[in-house]
Amino acid sequence: MDLRARAAELDATDPLGECRDLFVPAGAGHDAVVAYLDGNSLGRPLRASAERINRLVTHDWGTRLIRSWDEQWMDLPMRLGDRIGSVCLGAVAGQTVVADSTTVLLYKLLRAAVAAASPERPEIVLDSENFPTDRYVAEGVAAETGAELVWLHPDPATGVTVEDVAGAVGPRTGVVLLSHVAYKSAWIADLPEITRVVHEVGGLVLWDLCHSAGVLPVGLDAAGVDLAVGCTYKFLGGGPGAPAFAYVAAQHQGSIRQPIQGWMGHARVFEMGASYEAGEGMRAWISGTPPVLGMVAMEDTVDLIESVGLEAVTAKAVALGDFVVAAVDARLAASGVRVASPRDPGRRGGHVTLAHPRSREVCAQLWGEGVIPDFREPDGIRLGLSPLSTSFAEVAEALLRIEELLG
Numbered sequence: 001m002d003l004r005a006r007a008a009e010l011d012a013t014d015p016l017g018e019c020r021d022l023f024v025p026a027g028a029g030h031d032a033v034v035a036y037l038d039g040n041s042l043g044r045p046l047r048a049s050a051e052r053i054n055r056l057v058t059h060d061w062g063t064r065l066i067r068s069w070d071e072q073w074m075d076l077p078m079r080l081g082d083r084i085g086s087v088c089l090g091a092v093a094g095q096t097v098v099a100d101s102t103t104v105l106l107y108k109l110l111r112a113a114v115a116a117a118s119p120e121r122p123e124i125v126l127d128s129e130n131f132p133t134d135r136y137v138a139e140g141v142a143a144e145t146g147a148e149l150v151w152l153h154p155d156p157a158t159g160v161t162v163e164d165v166a167g168a169v170g171p172r173t174g175v176v177l178l179s180h181v182a183y184k185s186a187w188i189a190d191l192p193e194i195t196r197v198v199h200e201v202g203g204l205v206l207w208d209l210c211h212s213a214g215v216l217p218v219g220l221d222a223a224g225v226d227l228a229v230g231c232t233y234k235f236l237g238g239g240p241g242a243p244a245f246a247y248v249a250a251q252h253q254g255s256i257r258q259p260i261q262g263w264m265g266h267a268r269v270f271e272m273g274a275s276y277e278a279g280e281g282m283r284a285w286i287s288g289t290p291p292v293l294g295m296v297a298m299e300d301t302v303d304l305i306e307s308v309g310l311e312a313v314t315a316k317a318v319a320l321g322d323f324v325v326a327a328v329d330a331r332l333a334a335s336g337v338r339v340a341s342p343r344d345p346g347r348r349g350g351h352v353t354l355a356h357p358r359s360r361e362v363c364a365q366l367w368g369e370g371v372i373p374d375f376r377e378p379d380g381i382r383l384g385l386s387p388l389s390t391s392f393a394e395v396a397e398a399l400l401r402i403e404e405l406l407g
């Protein structure tokens with residue numbers, strides 16, 4: 001298999017190929033990026049976002065000054081949340097808000113769900129392959145509340161199955177916390193079916209959408225999901241440290257309350273009242289002043305996803321992933337490289353992890369040459385395949401370099 005030739009063919013017929021020109025060019029000279037395969041960790045900025053951030057500083061902040069809070073910023077968390085909800089999450093308006101980091105929103109949602117569950121349901125079900133912050137927050141909530149953690153131990157090369165969950169939940173289940181797409185393997189958990197299984201026993205689900213938002217359809221409303229959280233600086237292009245989003249299904253908004261009651265979530269913010277009264281809808285999930293500077297860039301990526309269609313984004317993620325798998329089978333397997341992600345594109349998100357005992361040193365070498373994937377413990381090279389910005393040619397260059405380094 002001639003990887004460069006095959007990549008050229010795929011790029012030539014890629015319906016999203018032109019999107020790449022919309023991004024800020026990635027480095028030149030000694031700083032040149034040959035292949036950026038970390039868009040699932042820090043998405044590349046759109047040129048439109050550079051302009052939008054500049055406008056924010058010079059106009060909204062620089063000229064309109066504090067008047068911008070009234071003119072646009074007070075409603076920004078809900079307005080952006082609704083945009084992400086409608087374009088990426090299958091959520092109708094009024095259920096999604098952009099506020100704190102993923103970690104903090106996860107705490108707020110999990111803590112709230114544990115408080116809402118009856119005392120006969122003290123268990124939080126989670127898995128050992130989830131992202132560290134999810135596990136650490138759950139440990140903290142358990143220590144704080146006396147909730148009991150029930151651990152699933154899925155195969156690291158795949159992920160949590162419906163059967164795993166069915167075998168762990170029951171009348172003592174309060175909340176099930178899972179990632180939709182596994183951050184290492186890219187395994188897509190069966191969100192609708194797992195949600196159904198948890199609801200059947202009377203539990204709540206809290207889905208982490210960090211690695212699916214903006215690349216895969218999620219369908220929160222259709223699946224009847226209770227709570228969800230997700231990142232905006234990965235596939236949603238919000239920029240480093242951009243705040244996350246939280247989803248609380250409309251049916252729970254009257255009954256589930258968040259633990260960090262702050263003035264910005266109050267029903268009448270500027271009344272500065274004597275005591276807390278939760279704001280209406282998703283305003284109640286805001287705590288303090290939201291990070292406006294970090295919020296605005298994601299809007300350009302959401303607009304772009306809407307204009308090309310999320311189905312086209314997903315289709316390209318599949319095509320990029322299939323290209324990697326085919327290349328490993330045809331060439332890199334001979335150097336001892338293994339695919340540590342699902343081969344079935346229907347079960348694989350927007351990245352592919354390759355396993356090899358020398359992955360750590362190979363990744364360090366690649367970074368020095370402008371080929372940028374992620375090293376993931378213990379032996380993974382994770383190739384982030386961000387459909388709007390990644391070309392097949394970039395993927396080919398990275399694979400050829402990995403092959404050479406291992407040859």
Ligand SMILES: *Cc1c(COP(=O)(O)O)cnc(C)c1O
Nearest residue numbers: 101102103131133183208210231
């Ligand atoms: C990226 C990621 C996070 C990040 O949390 P932050 O609070 O934004 O640092 C959390 N959970 C998962 C599953 C992630 O992939």
